[in-house]
Amino acid sequence: MIGFTVRRVIQSIVVVFGVTLIVFLLIHMLPGGPARALLGDNAKPRQIRYFNIENGYNKPVFVQYWRYLDGLFHGNLGFSYTYNQSVVSLLEQNIPKTAYLVGLSYVFTVLIAVPVGIVQAVRANTAVDHALTGAGFVAYSMPTFWLSTLLILWFSVSLKIFPSEGPQGASVSAALHDPRAMVLPVLSLTVVSVAMFSRFVRSSATTALTQDYIRSARGKGISPYRLIRKHLLRNTLSPMVTLFGVSLPFVIGGAIVVEEVFNYPGMGLVLWRAATSHDYPLLMGFTLVVGVATVLGNLIADLLYTVVDPRVRHA
Amino acid sequence: MLNLTSAAKQPDVLDALLVVEGPASGPIAAVEREKWLSLKSYLHNPVGLIGAGILLFMALFSFVGPLIYHTNQVATNLTAVALAPSAKHLLGTDESGYDVVGRLMLGGRSTLEVGFAAALIASTLGTAWGAIAGFSGGWVDTVMMRVVDAILAIPPLLLILVAASIFVPTVPVIIAIIAVVSWLITARLVRGECLSLREREYMAAATVGGATKRRVIVRHGLPNLIDIIVVQTTIEMANAVLLLAALSFLGLGPPLPSTNWGDMLSQGLTFIYDGYWWLIYPAGIAIVLTVVGLNLVGDAIRDALDIRLRGR
Numbered sequence: 001m002i003g004f005t006v007r008r009v010i011q012s013i014v015v016v017f018g019v020t021l022i023v024f025l026l027i028h029m030l031p032g033g034p035a036r037a038l039l040g041d042n043a044k045p046r047q048i049r050y051f052n053i054e055n056g057y058n059k060p061v062f063v064q065y066w067r068y069l070d071g072l073f074h075g076n077l078g079f080s081y082t083y084n085q086s087v088v089s090l091l092e093q094n095i096p097k098t099a100y101l102v103g104l105s106y107v108f109t110v111l112i113a114v115p116v117g118i119v120q121a122v123r124a125n126t127a128v129d130h131a132l133t134g135a136g137f138v139a140y141s142m143p144t145f146w147l148s149t150l151l152i153l154w155f156s157v158s159l160k161i162f163p164s165e166g167p168q169g170a171s172v173s174a175a176l177h178d179p180r181a182m183v184l185p186v187l188s189l190t191v192v193s194v195a196m197f198s199r200f201v202r203s204s205a206t207t208a209l210t211q212d213y214i215r216s217a218r219g220k221g222i223s224p225y226r227l228i229r230k231h232l233l234r235n236t237l238s239p240m241v242t243l244f245g246v247s248l249p250f251v252i253g254g255a256i257v258v259e260e261v262f263n264y265p266g267m268g269l270v271l272w273r274a275a276t277s278h279d280y281p282l283l284m285g286f287t288l289v290v291g292v293a294t295v296l297g298n299l300i301a302d303l304l305y306t307v308v309d310p311r312v313r314h315a
Numbered sequence: 316m317l318n319l320t321s322a323a324k325q326p327d328v329l330d331a332l333l334v335v336e337g338p339a340s341g342p343i344a345a346v347e348r349e350k351w352l353s354l355k356s357y358l359h360n361p362v363g364l365i366g367a368g369i370l371l372f373m374a375l376f377s378f379v380g381p382l383i384y385h386t387n388q389v390a391t392n393l394t395a396v397a398l399a400p401s402a403k404h405l406l407g408t409d410e411s412g413y414d415v416v417g418r419l420m421l422g423g424r425s426t427l428e429v430g431f432a433a434a435l436i437a438s439t440l441g442t443a444w445g446a447i448a449g450f451s452g453g454w455v456d457t458v459m460m461r462v463v464d465a466i467l468a469i470p471p472l473l474l475i476l477v478a479a480s481i482f483v484p485t486v487p488v489i490i491a492i493i494a495v496v497s498w499l500i501t502a503r504l505v506r507g508e509c510l511s512l513r514e515r516e517y518m519a520a521a522t523v524g525g526a527t528k529r530r531v532i533v534r535h536g537l538p539n540l541i542d543i544i545v546v547q548t549t550i551e552m553a554n555a556v557l558l559l560a561a562l563s564f565l566g567l568g569p570p571l572p573s574t575n576w577g578d579m580l581s582q583g584l585t586f587i588y589d590g591y592w593w594l595i596y597p598a599g600i601a602i603v604l605t606v607v608g609l610n611l612v613g614d615a616i617r618d619a620l621d622i623r624l625r626g627r
Contacts (some may be wrong), residue, residue, distance in 0.1 A: 011461070018465030026477055141553070141606035143560040143577065146599040149584045153595065157588060253472030257561055272565060275476040283477050287469055294468040 005303060012299040019291035023284050024068050028061070077288065078281030082274065087285035090270060095289070096172045098266035102255050104182065105189035106244070113194045117201025118228060118236065121209060132198070140195035144254045148188040148261040155184060166264030185262045189254050193247065200243055205236040238309040245298035252290055363615025369608030373601070377423030386417025400593055407593040409582065415593055418579060419601055426575040426605070429490055429559050434552035436494035441501025442537075442544055448502070449509025450532055460506065463499050471496040472561060479567035486569045489562065493555045501547045505540055512536055542620045549613035553606045560602055576602045 035043065035051040043051075052058045056067055071077075077087040120129045139147075156164035166185045167178035208214065209232065217231045252268075259268030267286060274282040391413070400407040400415075407415050448459035466474075478492045512518060521531045560577030562568045568578060576598045583594030 011464075014461050015464045015468065018461055019468055022465055022469070026481070029481060137607050137610060138603060141557075141603045141610065143557055143564070143580070143599070143602055145561065145564045145584070146580055146602070149587060149595070150599075153587055249468065249470035249473075253470040253561075256470075256472055256476075257564070260565065271473070271476070275480045276566060278480055280477075280480075283473075283480070287473050287477060290470055290473060291465070291468040295464075298468075 004306070008299060008302055012295050015295050016292055019288060019295065020069060020072065021065070023288045023291070024065050026287075027280060027284055072288075077285035080274070080279050080282040080285075082277045082279040083270075083282070087282050090282065091267070091285065091289060094265070094267040094270050097264070098252075098255055098259070098268060100172050100176075101166075101182075101185060101189065101259070101264065101266060102251055104186045105193060105251070108186065108190045109193040109197055110240075112190070113197035114201055114233075114237065114240075116194065117198040118205050118232065120198070120202040121205030121236075122224075122228070124206060133202075136195040136198055139191050140199075142192070144188060144192055144257045145261055147191060148184070148258055151184050151188055152261070164262070166259070166262040168263075168265060185258050185264050188258050188261070189251065192254055193251060196247060196250075197240070197243065200240065201236060204239050205232060208232055208235040211235075238305065241305045241308055242298075242301045245294065245301035248294045248297050249290065360615045360618060362611050363619070366608045366611025366613075366615060369604050370612060373423060373605050373608065374427065377420050377427055380420040380423075381417065384416060384420070386414040407591075409579070409594055415579075415597060418574065419576070419597055422574045422576045422579050422598065423601060423605075425486065425569070425573055426556055426559060426577070426602075429486065429493070429569075429575065430552045430555040430605075432490045433493040433497060433555040433559075434548050436490065437497035437551050437555075438501055438544055438548045440494065441498035441547070442505050442540065444498065445502040445505025445507075446509050446532065446537065446540070449506040450513060450536065452510070452513070456506070460503075463502050466496075467499045471558065475558060475562055476565065476567065479562060484562075484567055484569055486573055489559065489569050493558050493562075496558075497551045497554060501544070501551065504543050504547060508540055508543055509536065512539055542616075546613050546617045546620075549609045549616070553609035553613070556602060556606055556609070 035048040035055075035057065039047055039051060056064060059067075075088060077091070079085075080087050080090055083090055116132060120132050123129050152164045155162045162183045163181045164184070165181065167174050167181040214227070214231055217227055222230070255266070256268035256271055258264065259266050260272050263269065271283065271286055273279070274286075409415055409418060444459060444463070448456045451459075474496050475492055478495070479489070482488045482492070484492075518531060518535055521535045522528075526534070556576075559568065559575055560580065563575060563577030564581040564584075566581075568575065579598040580595075580602070583591065583598065586594055
């Protein structure tokens, strides 16, 4: 157990360094390097040379990487020139709102996907199972932005039930005070995740249902409800813990699109603006943060899995 | 579980082993039976047939369709802007006066081409990477897999955003970008399979028989990976179609005159308050159908090749 934890932690640290290396290399693949990106296309060669010397970009690449890492350790992720603000402060401002959106959708995803997947597994190969599988297939195959816009078309343009725009305002409290405006953004993200998670729950529960302890429980005459609650649920849910870490990059990707469609002022919207206005420090800063968060998420999920499921503890 | 299939697919090695064990006709017949079983169980699976049917329809529609249904997709026609569907324009016209059905065919061509090319490149790259890591083992494997972990930690859409803002997004560049973010899962699966392949007896038999390391891998290793690679390629193509659409929606897709379903959709979505439903539904339905078709085919192939489900 301790050996596993230590090995897993070391592995995560190595991967985190890998992520920093990728982000660093991406910055250096920019045409003309960071100087051209920061000073713009009209910068004179002399200005670029001066900038490069000033910021140490004339040094060997590994020295530059070391300086970059040094900056990271001191909490310096760079400076966004379109927002004229440090990347760290932008992240501090905007990540809570995205976390709120993503977190809410995760809660609803679990609340919906678990019962759906279990019903499918218990009623495997019936009309109910086929219908739900089909619906999941369609939801999973939908471009997120199309789904979001259809929801706007149906629920705000035609039915006029929910606003077509996410809650506005610079802080999480604005989002908290406007729950109606949160419905459509959260719904868009949830539909896609439910399709992904329920498939996982279904196959996990199907495997669990073939186990001997389920047969024994059935044999002693347990009611179907108690069978699911006492014997099936926990064994189905424990592998799901790892799904959170794995799904994070995709859900964040979905959040970028959803925030753009609903004009929800979170990190996704900031990021999209950064991409279209070539604000590389901001793009790279956020890429790094999401990458590290995913690695940590996977680490926590794996360690948590050993807590939830004693069988893998000594594996 | 792949043991039986894999062994039976290696007639030359088996031949050598079977000299002692039995008649030489055995393995050949086994191979034929295996192929027949896979094909039969695929054809008996309605899911796979539906998926294949959808894909065939989409391909015919996009590539053969323009030969039958002639439209002008070059010059704009400002006298026929955003017309509702009629006998002349089956799905109406868009905001530039292009016929929507003809536009769907044109967009379908580039969507399918980008998806297919990206999936093909991603599969090749992923297979090569995974096979090298899996067959090498040791620290080469460790380093190569940590690279995969690191890239996998970054959302693909984010990587694509960064890449598309660095490079000028022409069609080949978009294909390359989508391929670069799509090969990771394949690499992982292939590597896992290679690790288990390495331990098989027939691999050892081939080595003992004097085959070079390269021959062992290319002749005896890779053919056993075909199943996973085919399934992964269909899934990758489905994801590539979705990524291309998302990229076009965010305004970072291939520029005009190239068009794809994602482009059409994101254009149409600006008319959400105008009631132009024919600019909002058709392209989206085309994307969903194609992606569903690809996923269905992938699932069906997996089931057909999965020996556990054959009831033996």
